[in-house]
Amino acid sequence: MSTHTNxxxxxxxxxxxxxxxxxxxxxxxLLAKAPDRYDITVFGAEPHPxxxxxxxxxxxxxxxxxxxxxxxxxDWYEANGIKLLTGxxxxxxxxxxRAVTAISGLTVPYDRLLIATGSTPxxxxxxxxxLPGVVGFRDLADVDAMLEAAAKGGRAVVIGGGLLGLExxxxxxxxxxxxxxxxxxxxxxxxxxxxxxxALLRHELERRGITVLTGADTAEIVGNESVSAxxxxxxxxxxxxxxxxxxxxxxxxxxxxxxxxxxxxxIQVDDAMTTSDPAILSVGECVEHRGQTYGLVAPLFEMAKVxxxxxxxxxEAAYTGSVTSTKLKVTGVDVFSAGDFTGGKxxxxxxxxxxxxxxxxxxVVKENRILGAxxxxxxxxxxxxxxxxxxxxxxxxxxxxxxxxxxxxGGFGGEGAANPKAxxxxxxDSAEICGCNGVCKGTxxxxxxxxxxxxxxxxxxxxxxxxxCGSCTGxxxxxxxxxxxxxxxxxxxxxxxxxxxxxxxDEVRRAITSLSLKSxxxxxxxxxxxxxxxxxxxxxxxxxYLLCEWPGEYKDDSRSRYINERVHANIQKDGTxxxxxxxxxxxxSAQELRAIADVVDKFAIPTVKVTGGQRIDLFGVKKxxxxxxxxxxxxxxxxxxxxxAKGLRTVKTCVGSEWCRFGTQDSTGLGVKLERMTWGxxxxxxxxxxxxxxxxxxxxxxxxxxxxVCVDSGYELHVGGNGGMHVRACDLLVKVETEAEVLEYTGxxxxxxxxxxxxxxxxxxxxxxxxxxxxxxxxxxxAEGRTALNARFLFSQSFSQDxxxxxxxxxxxxxxxxxxxAQVG
Amino acid sequence: xxxxxxxxTVGSVEDIPRQGSRVVRTDFGDIALFRTVAxxxxxxxDRCPHAGGPxxxxxVHGARVTCPLHSWVIxxxxxxxxxxxxxCAGHCPVRVVDGAVQLGLAAFRPGRGGCGHG
Numbered sequence: 001m002s003t004h005t006n007x008x009x010x011x012x013x014x015x016x017x018x019x020x021x022x023x024x025x026x027x028x029x030l031l032a033k034a035p036d037r038y039d040i041t042v043f044g045a046e047p048h049p050x051x052x053x054x055x056x057x058x059x060x061x062x063x064x065x066x067x068x069x070x071x072x073x074x075d076w077y078e079a080n081g082i083k084l085l086t087g088x089x090x091x092x093x094x095x096x097x098r099a100v101t102a103i104s105g106l107t108v109p110y111d112r113l114l115i116a117t118g119s120t121p122x123x124x125x126x127x128x129x130x131l132p133g134v135v136g137f138r139d140l141a142d143v144d145a146m147l148e149a150a151a152k153g154g155r156a157v158v159i160g161g162g163l164l165g166l167e168x169x170x171x172x173x174x175x176x177x178x179x180x181x182x183x184x185x186x187x188x189x190x191x192x193x194x195x196x197x198x199a200l201l202r203h204e205l206e207r208r209g210i211t212v213l214t215g216a217d218t219a220e221i222v223g224n225e226s227v228s229a230x231x232x233x234x235x236x237x238x239x240x241x242x243x244x245x246x247x248x249x250x251x252x253x254x255x256x257x258x259x260x261x262x263x264x265x266x267i268q269v270d271d272a273m274t275t276s277d278p279a280i281l282s283v284g285e286c287v288e289h290r291g292q293t294y295g296l297v298a299p300l301f302e303m304a305k306v307x308x309x310x311x312x313x314x315x316e317a318a319y320t321g322s323v324t325s326t327k328l329k330v331t332g333v334d335v336f337s338a339g340d341f342t343g344g345k346x347x348x349x350x351x352x353x354x355x356x357x358x359x360x361x362x363x364v365v366k367e368n369r370i371l372g373a374x375x376x377x378x379x380x381x382x383x384x385x386x387x388x389x390x391x392x393x394x395x396x397x398x399x400x401x402x403x404x405x406x407x408x409x410g411g412f413g414g415e416g417a418a419n420p421k422a423x424x425x426x427x428x429d430s431a432e433i434c435g436c437n438g439v440c441k442g443t444x445x446x447x448x449x450x451x452x453x454x455x456x457x458x459x460x461x462x463x464x465x466x467x468x469c470g471s472c473t474g475x476x477x478x479x480x481x482x483x484x485x486x487x488x489x490x491x492x493x494x495x496x497x498x499x500x501x502x503x504x505x506d507e508v509r510r511a512i513t514s515l516s517l518k519s520x521x522x523x524x525x526x527x528x529x530x531x532x533x534x535x536x537x538x539x540x541x542x543x544x545y546l547l548c549e550w551p552g553e554y555k556d557d558s559r560s561r562y563i564n565e566r567v568h569a570n571i572q573k574d575g576t577x578x579x580x581x582x583x584x585x586x587x588x589s590a591q592e593l594r595a596i597a598d599v600v601d602k603f604a605i606p607t608v609k610v611t612g613g614q615r616i617d618l619f620g621v622k623k624x625x626x627x628x629x630x631x632x633x634x635x636x637x638x639x640x641x642x643x644x645a646k647g648l649r650t651v652k653t654c655v656g657s658e659w660c661r662f663g664t665q666d667s668t669g670l671g672v673k674l675e676r677m678t679w680g681x682x683x684x685x686x687x688x689x690x691x692x693x694x695x696x697x698x699x700x701x702x703x704x705x706x707x708x709v710c711v712d713s714g715y716e717l718h719v720g721g722n723g724g725m726h727v728r729a730c731d732l733l734v735k736v737e738t739e740a741e742v743l744e745y746t747g748x749x750x751x752x753x754x755x756x757x758x759x760x761x762x763x764x765x766x767x768x769x770x771x772x773x774x775x776x777x778x779x780x781x782x783a784e785g786r787t788a789l790n791a792r793f794l795f796s797q798s799f800s801q802d803x804x805x806x807x808x809x810x811x812x813x814x815x816x817x818x819x820x821x822a823q824v825g
Numbered sequence: 826x827x828x829x830x831x832x833x834t835v836g837s838v839e840d841i842p843r844q845g846s847r848v849v850r851t852d853f854g855d856i857a858l859f860r861t862v863a864x865x866x867x868x869x870x871d872r873c874p875h876a877g878g879p880x881x882x883x884x885v886h887g888a889r890v891t892c893p894l895h896s897w898v899i900x901x902x903x904x905x906x907x908x909x910x911x912x913c914a915g916h917c918p919v920r921v922v923d924g925a926v927q928l929g930l931a932a933f934r935p936g937r938g939g940c941g942h943g
Contacts, residue, residue: 536891
């Protein structure tokens with residue numbers, strides 16, 4: 001907690017109960033209209049920032065991560081001065097004193113209160129419904145519970161064959177469980193689908209291995225300590241390790257009811273989204289409006305717009321109810337429905353089937369206007385039908401070809417061809433593209449042209465189109481293509497560096513060079529970083545890129561170093577450190593070994609181990625002892641082994657011609673020369689070298705970042721190998737005749753890697769990415785280029801070969817890193 | 826803020842590197858003081874709710890710190906792990922008065938673990 005000064009003028013206090021989609025959307029709309037009007041406090045019962053609840057299904061199915069469905073991270077709340085209290089449930093609304101009290105005991109007064117408590121899954125009250133292993137499908141905790149169960153395999157029973165139940169069933173099946181869906185009615189999703197579409201859906205789910213039982217009425221959930229089976233009223237018993245209840249939701253109105261607000265099926269609100277207490281508004285799934293409750297996202301957002309306008313002081317905005325449409329978010333199953341399709345008197349059904357493609361479409365027309373639509377297998381025209389349905393468009397002129405969609409010759413769009421681009425082009429500006437956020441085509445096109453948007457993310461951030469469920473992403477991309485023509489580059493496939501930027505590693509590096517950016521804040525400012533000071537992914541990368549680009553000029557930013565590189569030792573799991581002094585080429589001496597032994601005794605170092613890189617590792621050194629340990633090692637002539645660095649680690653050698661009867665060259669001596677030349681360098685990832693004295697290769701040189709294998713006639717240079725999780729043997733780069741050539745090639749290779757590999761990319765994946773031929777072209781074919789690379793390497797080395805231990809051992813650098821600030825008590 | 830809290834001065838803001846941390850040893854164990862790029866000061870138990878890693882050794886970015894052991898990201902204001910991880914580091918009231926950093930140790934609230942490494 002931090003102490004901040006209070007703003008000088010007191011503002012009205014707005015408290016929001018509920019950190020879900022409806023409440024936070026209201027705040028977004030409010031901040032756009034009246035950013036400074038309120039001091040805002042948000043209570044969220046879940047321990048998360050605001051996330052996109054309708055995307056829990058893809059999270060369950062493993063198609064998205066939680067991070068990808070966060071709508072507003074904690075930084076958004078901070079940036080807007082909103083106090084967010086997560087994991088703290090409001091228990092009492094004291095209307096007389098205008099204050100709410102949370103379970104933690106915290107009491108916050110309000111001038112205006114917004115209740116957005118959403119809904120809770122309805123748990124059918126059968127025996128056993130409270131057993132462990134019975135979950136709803138409502139929040140991230142439910143998804144976690146399902147994923148945990150799925151990780152063990154076994155059998156899942158999903159009670160409820162509606163939208164949520166089927167998404168849960170599909171996700172659990174994808175995760176490897178045996179899944180049975182129990183549905184009380186005869187048709188799956190009977191509120192959204194007619195029998196024909198329901199049957200097609202059922203066949204598709206069964207084809208995926210999901211068992212579907214319709215007309216199945218649950219009698220009891222069986223189990224002692226946790227669920228073991230579900231028993232049906234007809235006596236059938238289904239073994240189960242997990243039961244998901246997805247029979248429906250109930251508005252979460254308990255808080256409003258206890259406070260004495262007028263409630264029916266939900267908290268009752270008027271067209272201004274105001275409850276029976278004029279100081280209290282309510283939005284979302286917890287409300288009842290004109291006798292209706294809603295469980296889909298689009299109505300929530302329409303309510304949020306009105307509530308925000310009212311909170312901002314407006315007196316006009318009114319919510320008059322929503323017409324809804326539905327899409328099933330099961331990958332590969334396209335289902336769309338909207339309006340009333342029960343048919344009946346005076347209704348006319350227009351049906352189209354294509355068995356080969358598994359397509360079924362039904363549009364219900366009454367008095368020449370669309371009353372409802374069900375689409376299965378081909379849902380691309382859903383938006384077109386839904387728009388006409390909402391607008392009450394007269395369809396008589398296109399009645400004959402209505403079922404073929406807007407692209408067919410007679411559609412409103414005129415001569416649209418049978419392709420998706422033409423379909424989008426044919427839509428009127430008022431056509432709704434994004435159903436979740438209610439964004440129409442005209443708004444998107446206008447934003448693209450007026451704000452100069454060029455990609456999907458920009459459209460999302462400016463208009464919110466395709467920012468929720470994402471099912472209109474294809475259409476938004478078509479709009480970009482139509483509006484920008486050749487100016488639309490398509491969506492970049494390369495991954496951005498991190499969430500702080502859309503730019504890739506390579507793009508950032510090019511910008512550092514071309515714009516002469518010389519500090520991390522410079523890079524962040526010029527390249528429009530979205531965070532104030534980056535994150536643990538981008539900061540170490542930027543620090544490296546700047547260090548590499550501006551040797552001798554850029555000042556290393558220790559705050560952007562991982563801990564090991566900041567304190568020049570390796571952190572261990574208990575918070576102590578390990579210390580590895582350098583042993584040049586793997587050589588040591590009695591004096592060094594004596595000094596190491598003395599250090600071990602003096603500092604009671606518990607473990608001493610020989611490493612794979614031919615040196616000695618001292619484990620369990622306390623952080624505050626590090627400077628004194630280094631001082632003693634320095635005194636015996638030893639320096640840091642950089643065993644912690646994205647830099648040169650070791651040069652492993654065998655004894656070579658000096659002792660070995662097979663040795664062809666002085667491999668140890670050459671190893672020492674290589675280590676003397678390359679130590680202290682910073683590289684994208686760690687670098688290990690080795691020199692073997694003959695092709696028997698005792699130094700394992702052909703799985704190193706650069707390995708030298710000595711032969712009678714000279715030296716083979718091998719590159720791009722590593723051990724690790726994905727072992728990769730080196731590729732032969734070149735054979736040379738002299739040690740001088742070995743040193744020049746090594747410097748040039750190191751520098752090429754430093755300048756062109758991405759941060760945290762080792763040489764093995766780098767060589768695979770750019771290709772051995774490219775490396776050969778730069779280092780072997782281009783002698784001049786090789787010399788220049790080597791010269792740049794040696795120049796940068798002139799700034800990097802200071803022993804980091806020495807300057808810290810004498811207390812001149814980073815003293816604060818190694819001592820506590822204070823001792824209290 | 827509760828008036829009854831007694832505040833103990835442990836150092837000055839300048840003693841903590843910006844985007845960095847310093848440790849205060851207390852009867853409740855080590856408390857890590859963080860100073861953000863915006864010069865806000867926060868105090869958490871120096872113990873990641875995941876596997877007990879020393880948060881004071883992590884990279885500080887915005888009002889968050891990334892644990893040095895397994896890169897859990899912890900919200901400095903609440904101690905909560907940032908989703909999808911679950912857990913909360915212990916935390917302690919802290920305030921800055923005329924550049925002096927003061928801890929309200931008596932109001933220390935312990936954390937709760939994530940995946941049970943204890």
